[in-house]
Amino acid sequence: MSIRTRFAPSPTGFLHVGGLRTALYNYLFAKKHHGQFILRIEDTDQTRIVPGAIENLIDTLHWAGIEFDEGPNKGGPYGPYIQSQRIELYQKHARELVEKGYAYYCFCSPERLEKMREEQIKSKQQPRYDGTCRRLSQEEVEKKLAKGEPKTIRMKIPEWGELTFHDLIRGDVTINFKTLDDQIILKSDGFPTYHLAVVVDDHYMKISHVIRGEEWLPSTPKHILLYEYLNWEKPQFAHLPLLLNPDRTKLSKRQGDVAVEDYRAKGYLPEAIVNFIALLGWNPGDEREFFKLDELINEFSLERVNKAGAIFDIKKLNWMNSHYIKNADLDRLTQLAIPFLKEKGYDVANFQKVKIIVEAVRTHLEYLAQIVDHVDVFFTETIEIENGEAQEILKLDSSKIVFEKFIRKLQELDGEINRENFKQLMKEIQNETGIKGKNLFMPIRIALTGKAHGPELPLLVEYFGKEKIKQRLERFIN
């Protein structure tokens, strides 16, 4: 049997980092076993749909490198992959369940149900459907149906007994039917609820492994019951631990960004996000921490997924992202950094020059948006010498000697100055004057930028070029 997994988000907004991890684990597991990964859109709650969310979801998944084999905009043998386009299928099976006696029509109004719930809570009872319509006679049902009363369909939960199922991550889980409600599976608007839709689709789409968030664990028995009622083969289940806020509540907005998009917009690299998120709840069993997507596919296994929730620690994400920034291809990194510089109004017309800037400051960045905090020395034309160390060094007699020597060497130099010949040049000055270390390099740094701290000198020099360097140094000779 081939392995088939799916990621089934609701198009209610942006892709959540928790959702990305669920998608990733499903993808990794499928690919590890040479199976298929399917994207399915669960839009059965028409009131919560956000326009553009599907495109956004697909785009973000693509950005992360998680490619699905079947899904919306792509097709596949078991489509359509959007639930609102499969309504008749769910209705058919809901009716089938009624006919078989595993479900029944319910004519209770939302108002009545709400009132009932309130009263149950007030009298400290367990909020639960009271079974009014389950006890309706055949005739009464026919009559109400004929009158066209608004109706839903509820699945029957056995009145006693319990159900044990095996979860690939948690082991055997047992739930007593007494704690389960006769769940509505088809709403009055004709749309199915999650519980019906998920079972029908997973069946028809031949899903072999249902890998989803822990919040679904308590309702899994309902799904298993449905498989049994419909006489379908059950998939395997694996319930992932939750991603949490620093205060251990379920990861949510307010306490930082949760949309993958937000991280993308700040200049986090997809490989860093994927690597980081993969390690939230899973580890390879040894001390390696850096994994490319194909390495994750190779290493991944559900057996090594943790049971406890994991706090989303932005500091560790930042560290991991900075690692990837340091090691990224420089052309690519420059392309990614340009929008941030442009937005700040910096001139980015000369790609080669921007590249030098990116190379010079990349070790300072946790994410690309921070680049604008480190590049002012490359763009200011007005050099002001800061107080303190910078002023002191310029006053040194040796500094003037360095300037004079350096300007002369520049004039003698064939072609432009670059990081290599700059180092050579400085070595010569050191040999000729005996000035070295701080006294040799600092004056140039300060004359060029006005500051005692900043990016690597060889790169600054290469960036500015002969003419500009000469202008800036000459200021201090007389």
Place this chain on the structure above:
RNA sequence: GGCGCGUUCGUCUAGUGGCCUAGGACACCGCCCUCUCAAGGCGGAGAUCGCGGGUUCGAAUCCCGCACGCGCUACCA
């Protein structure tokens, strides 16, 4: 409230009865490297393994109870 699932340094985690005086990583601190700031290298501090009972020669690892946290308890997913 009921039910379910969890609980190892602040955080992510290794650990499946003796290798654990509990290992690694982030963050933090120090040293080295270095023209500076970073990066990098080296080192330090940091966990009586939620608590209490067992089982065993021996328990973070097995069993029981409790506590705490989270999730679910919708015509939301």
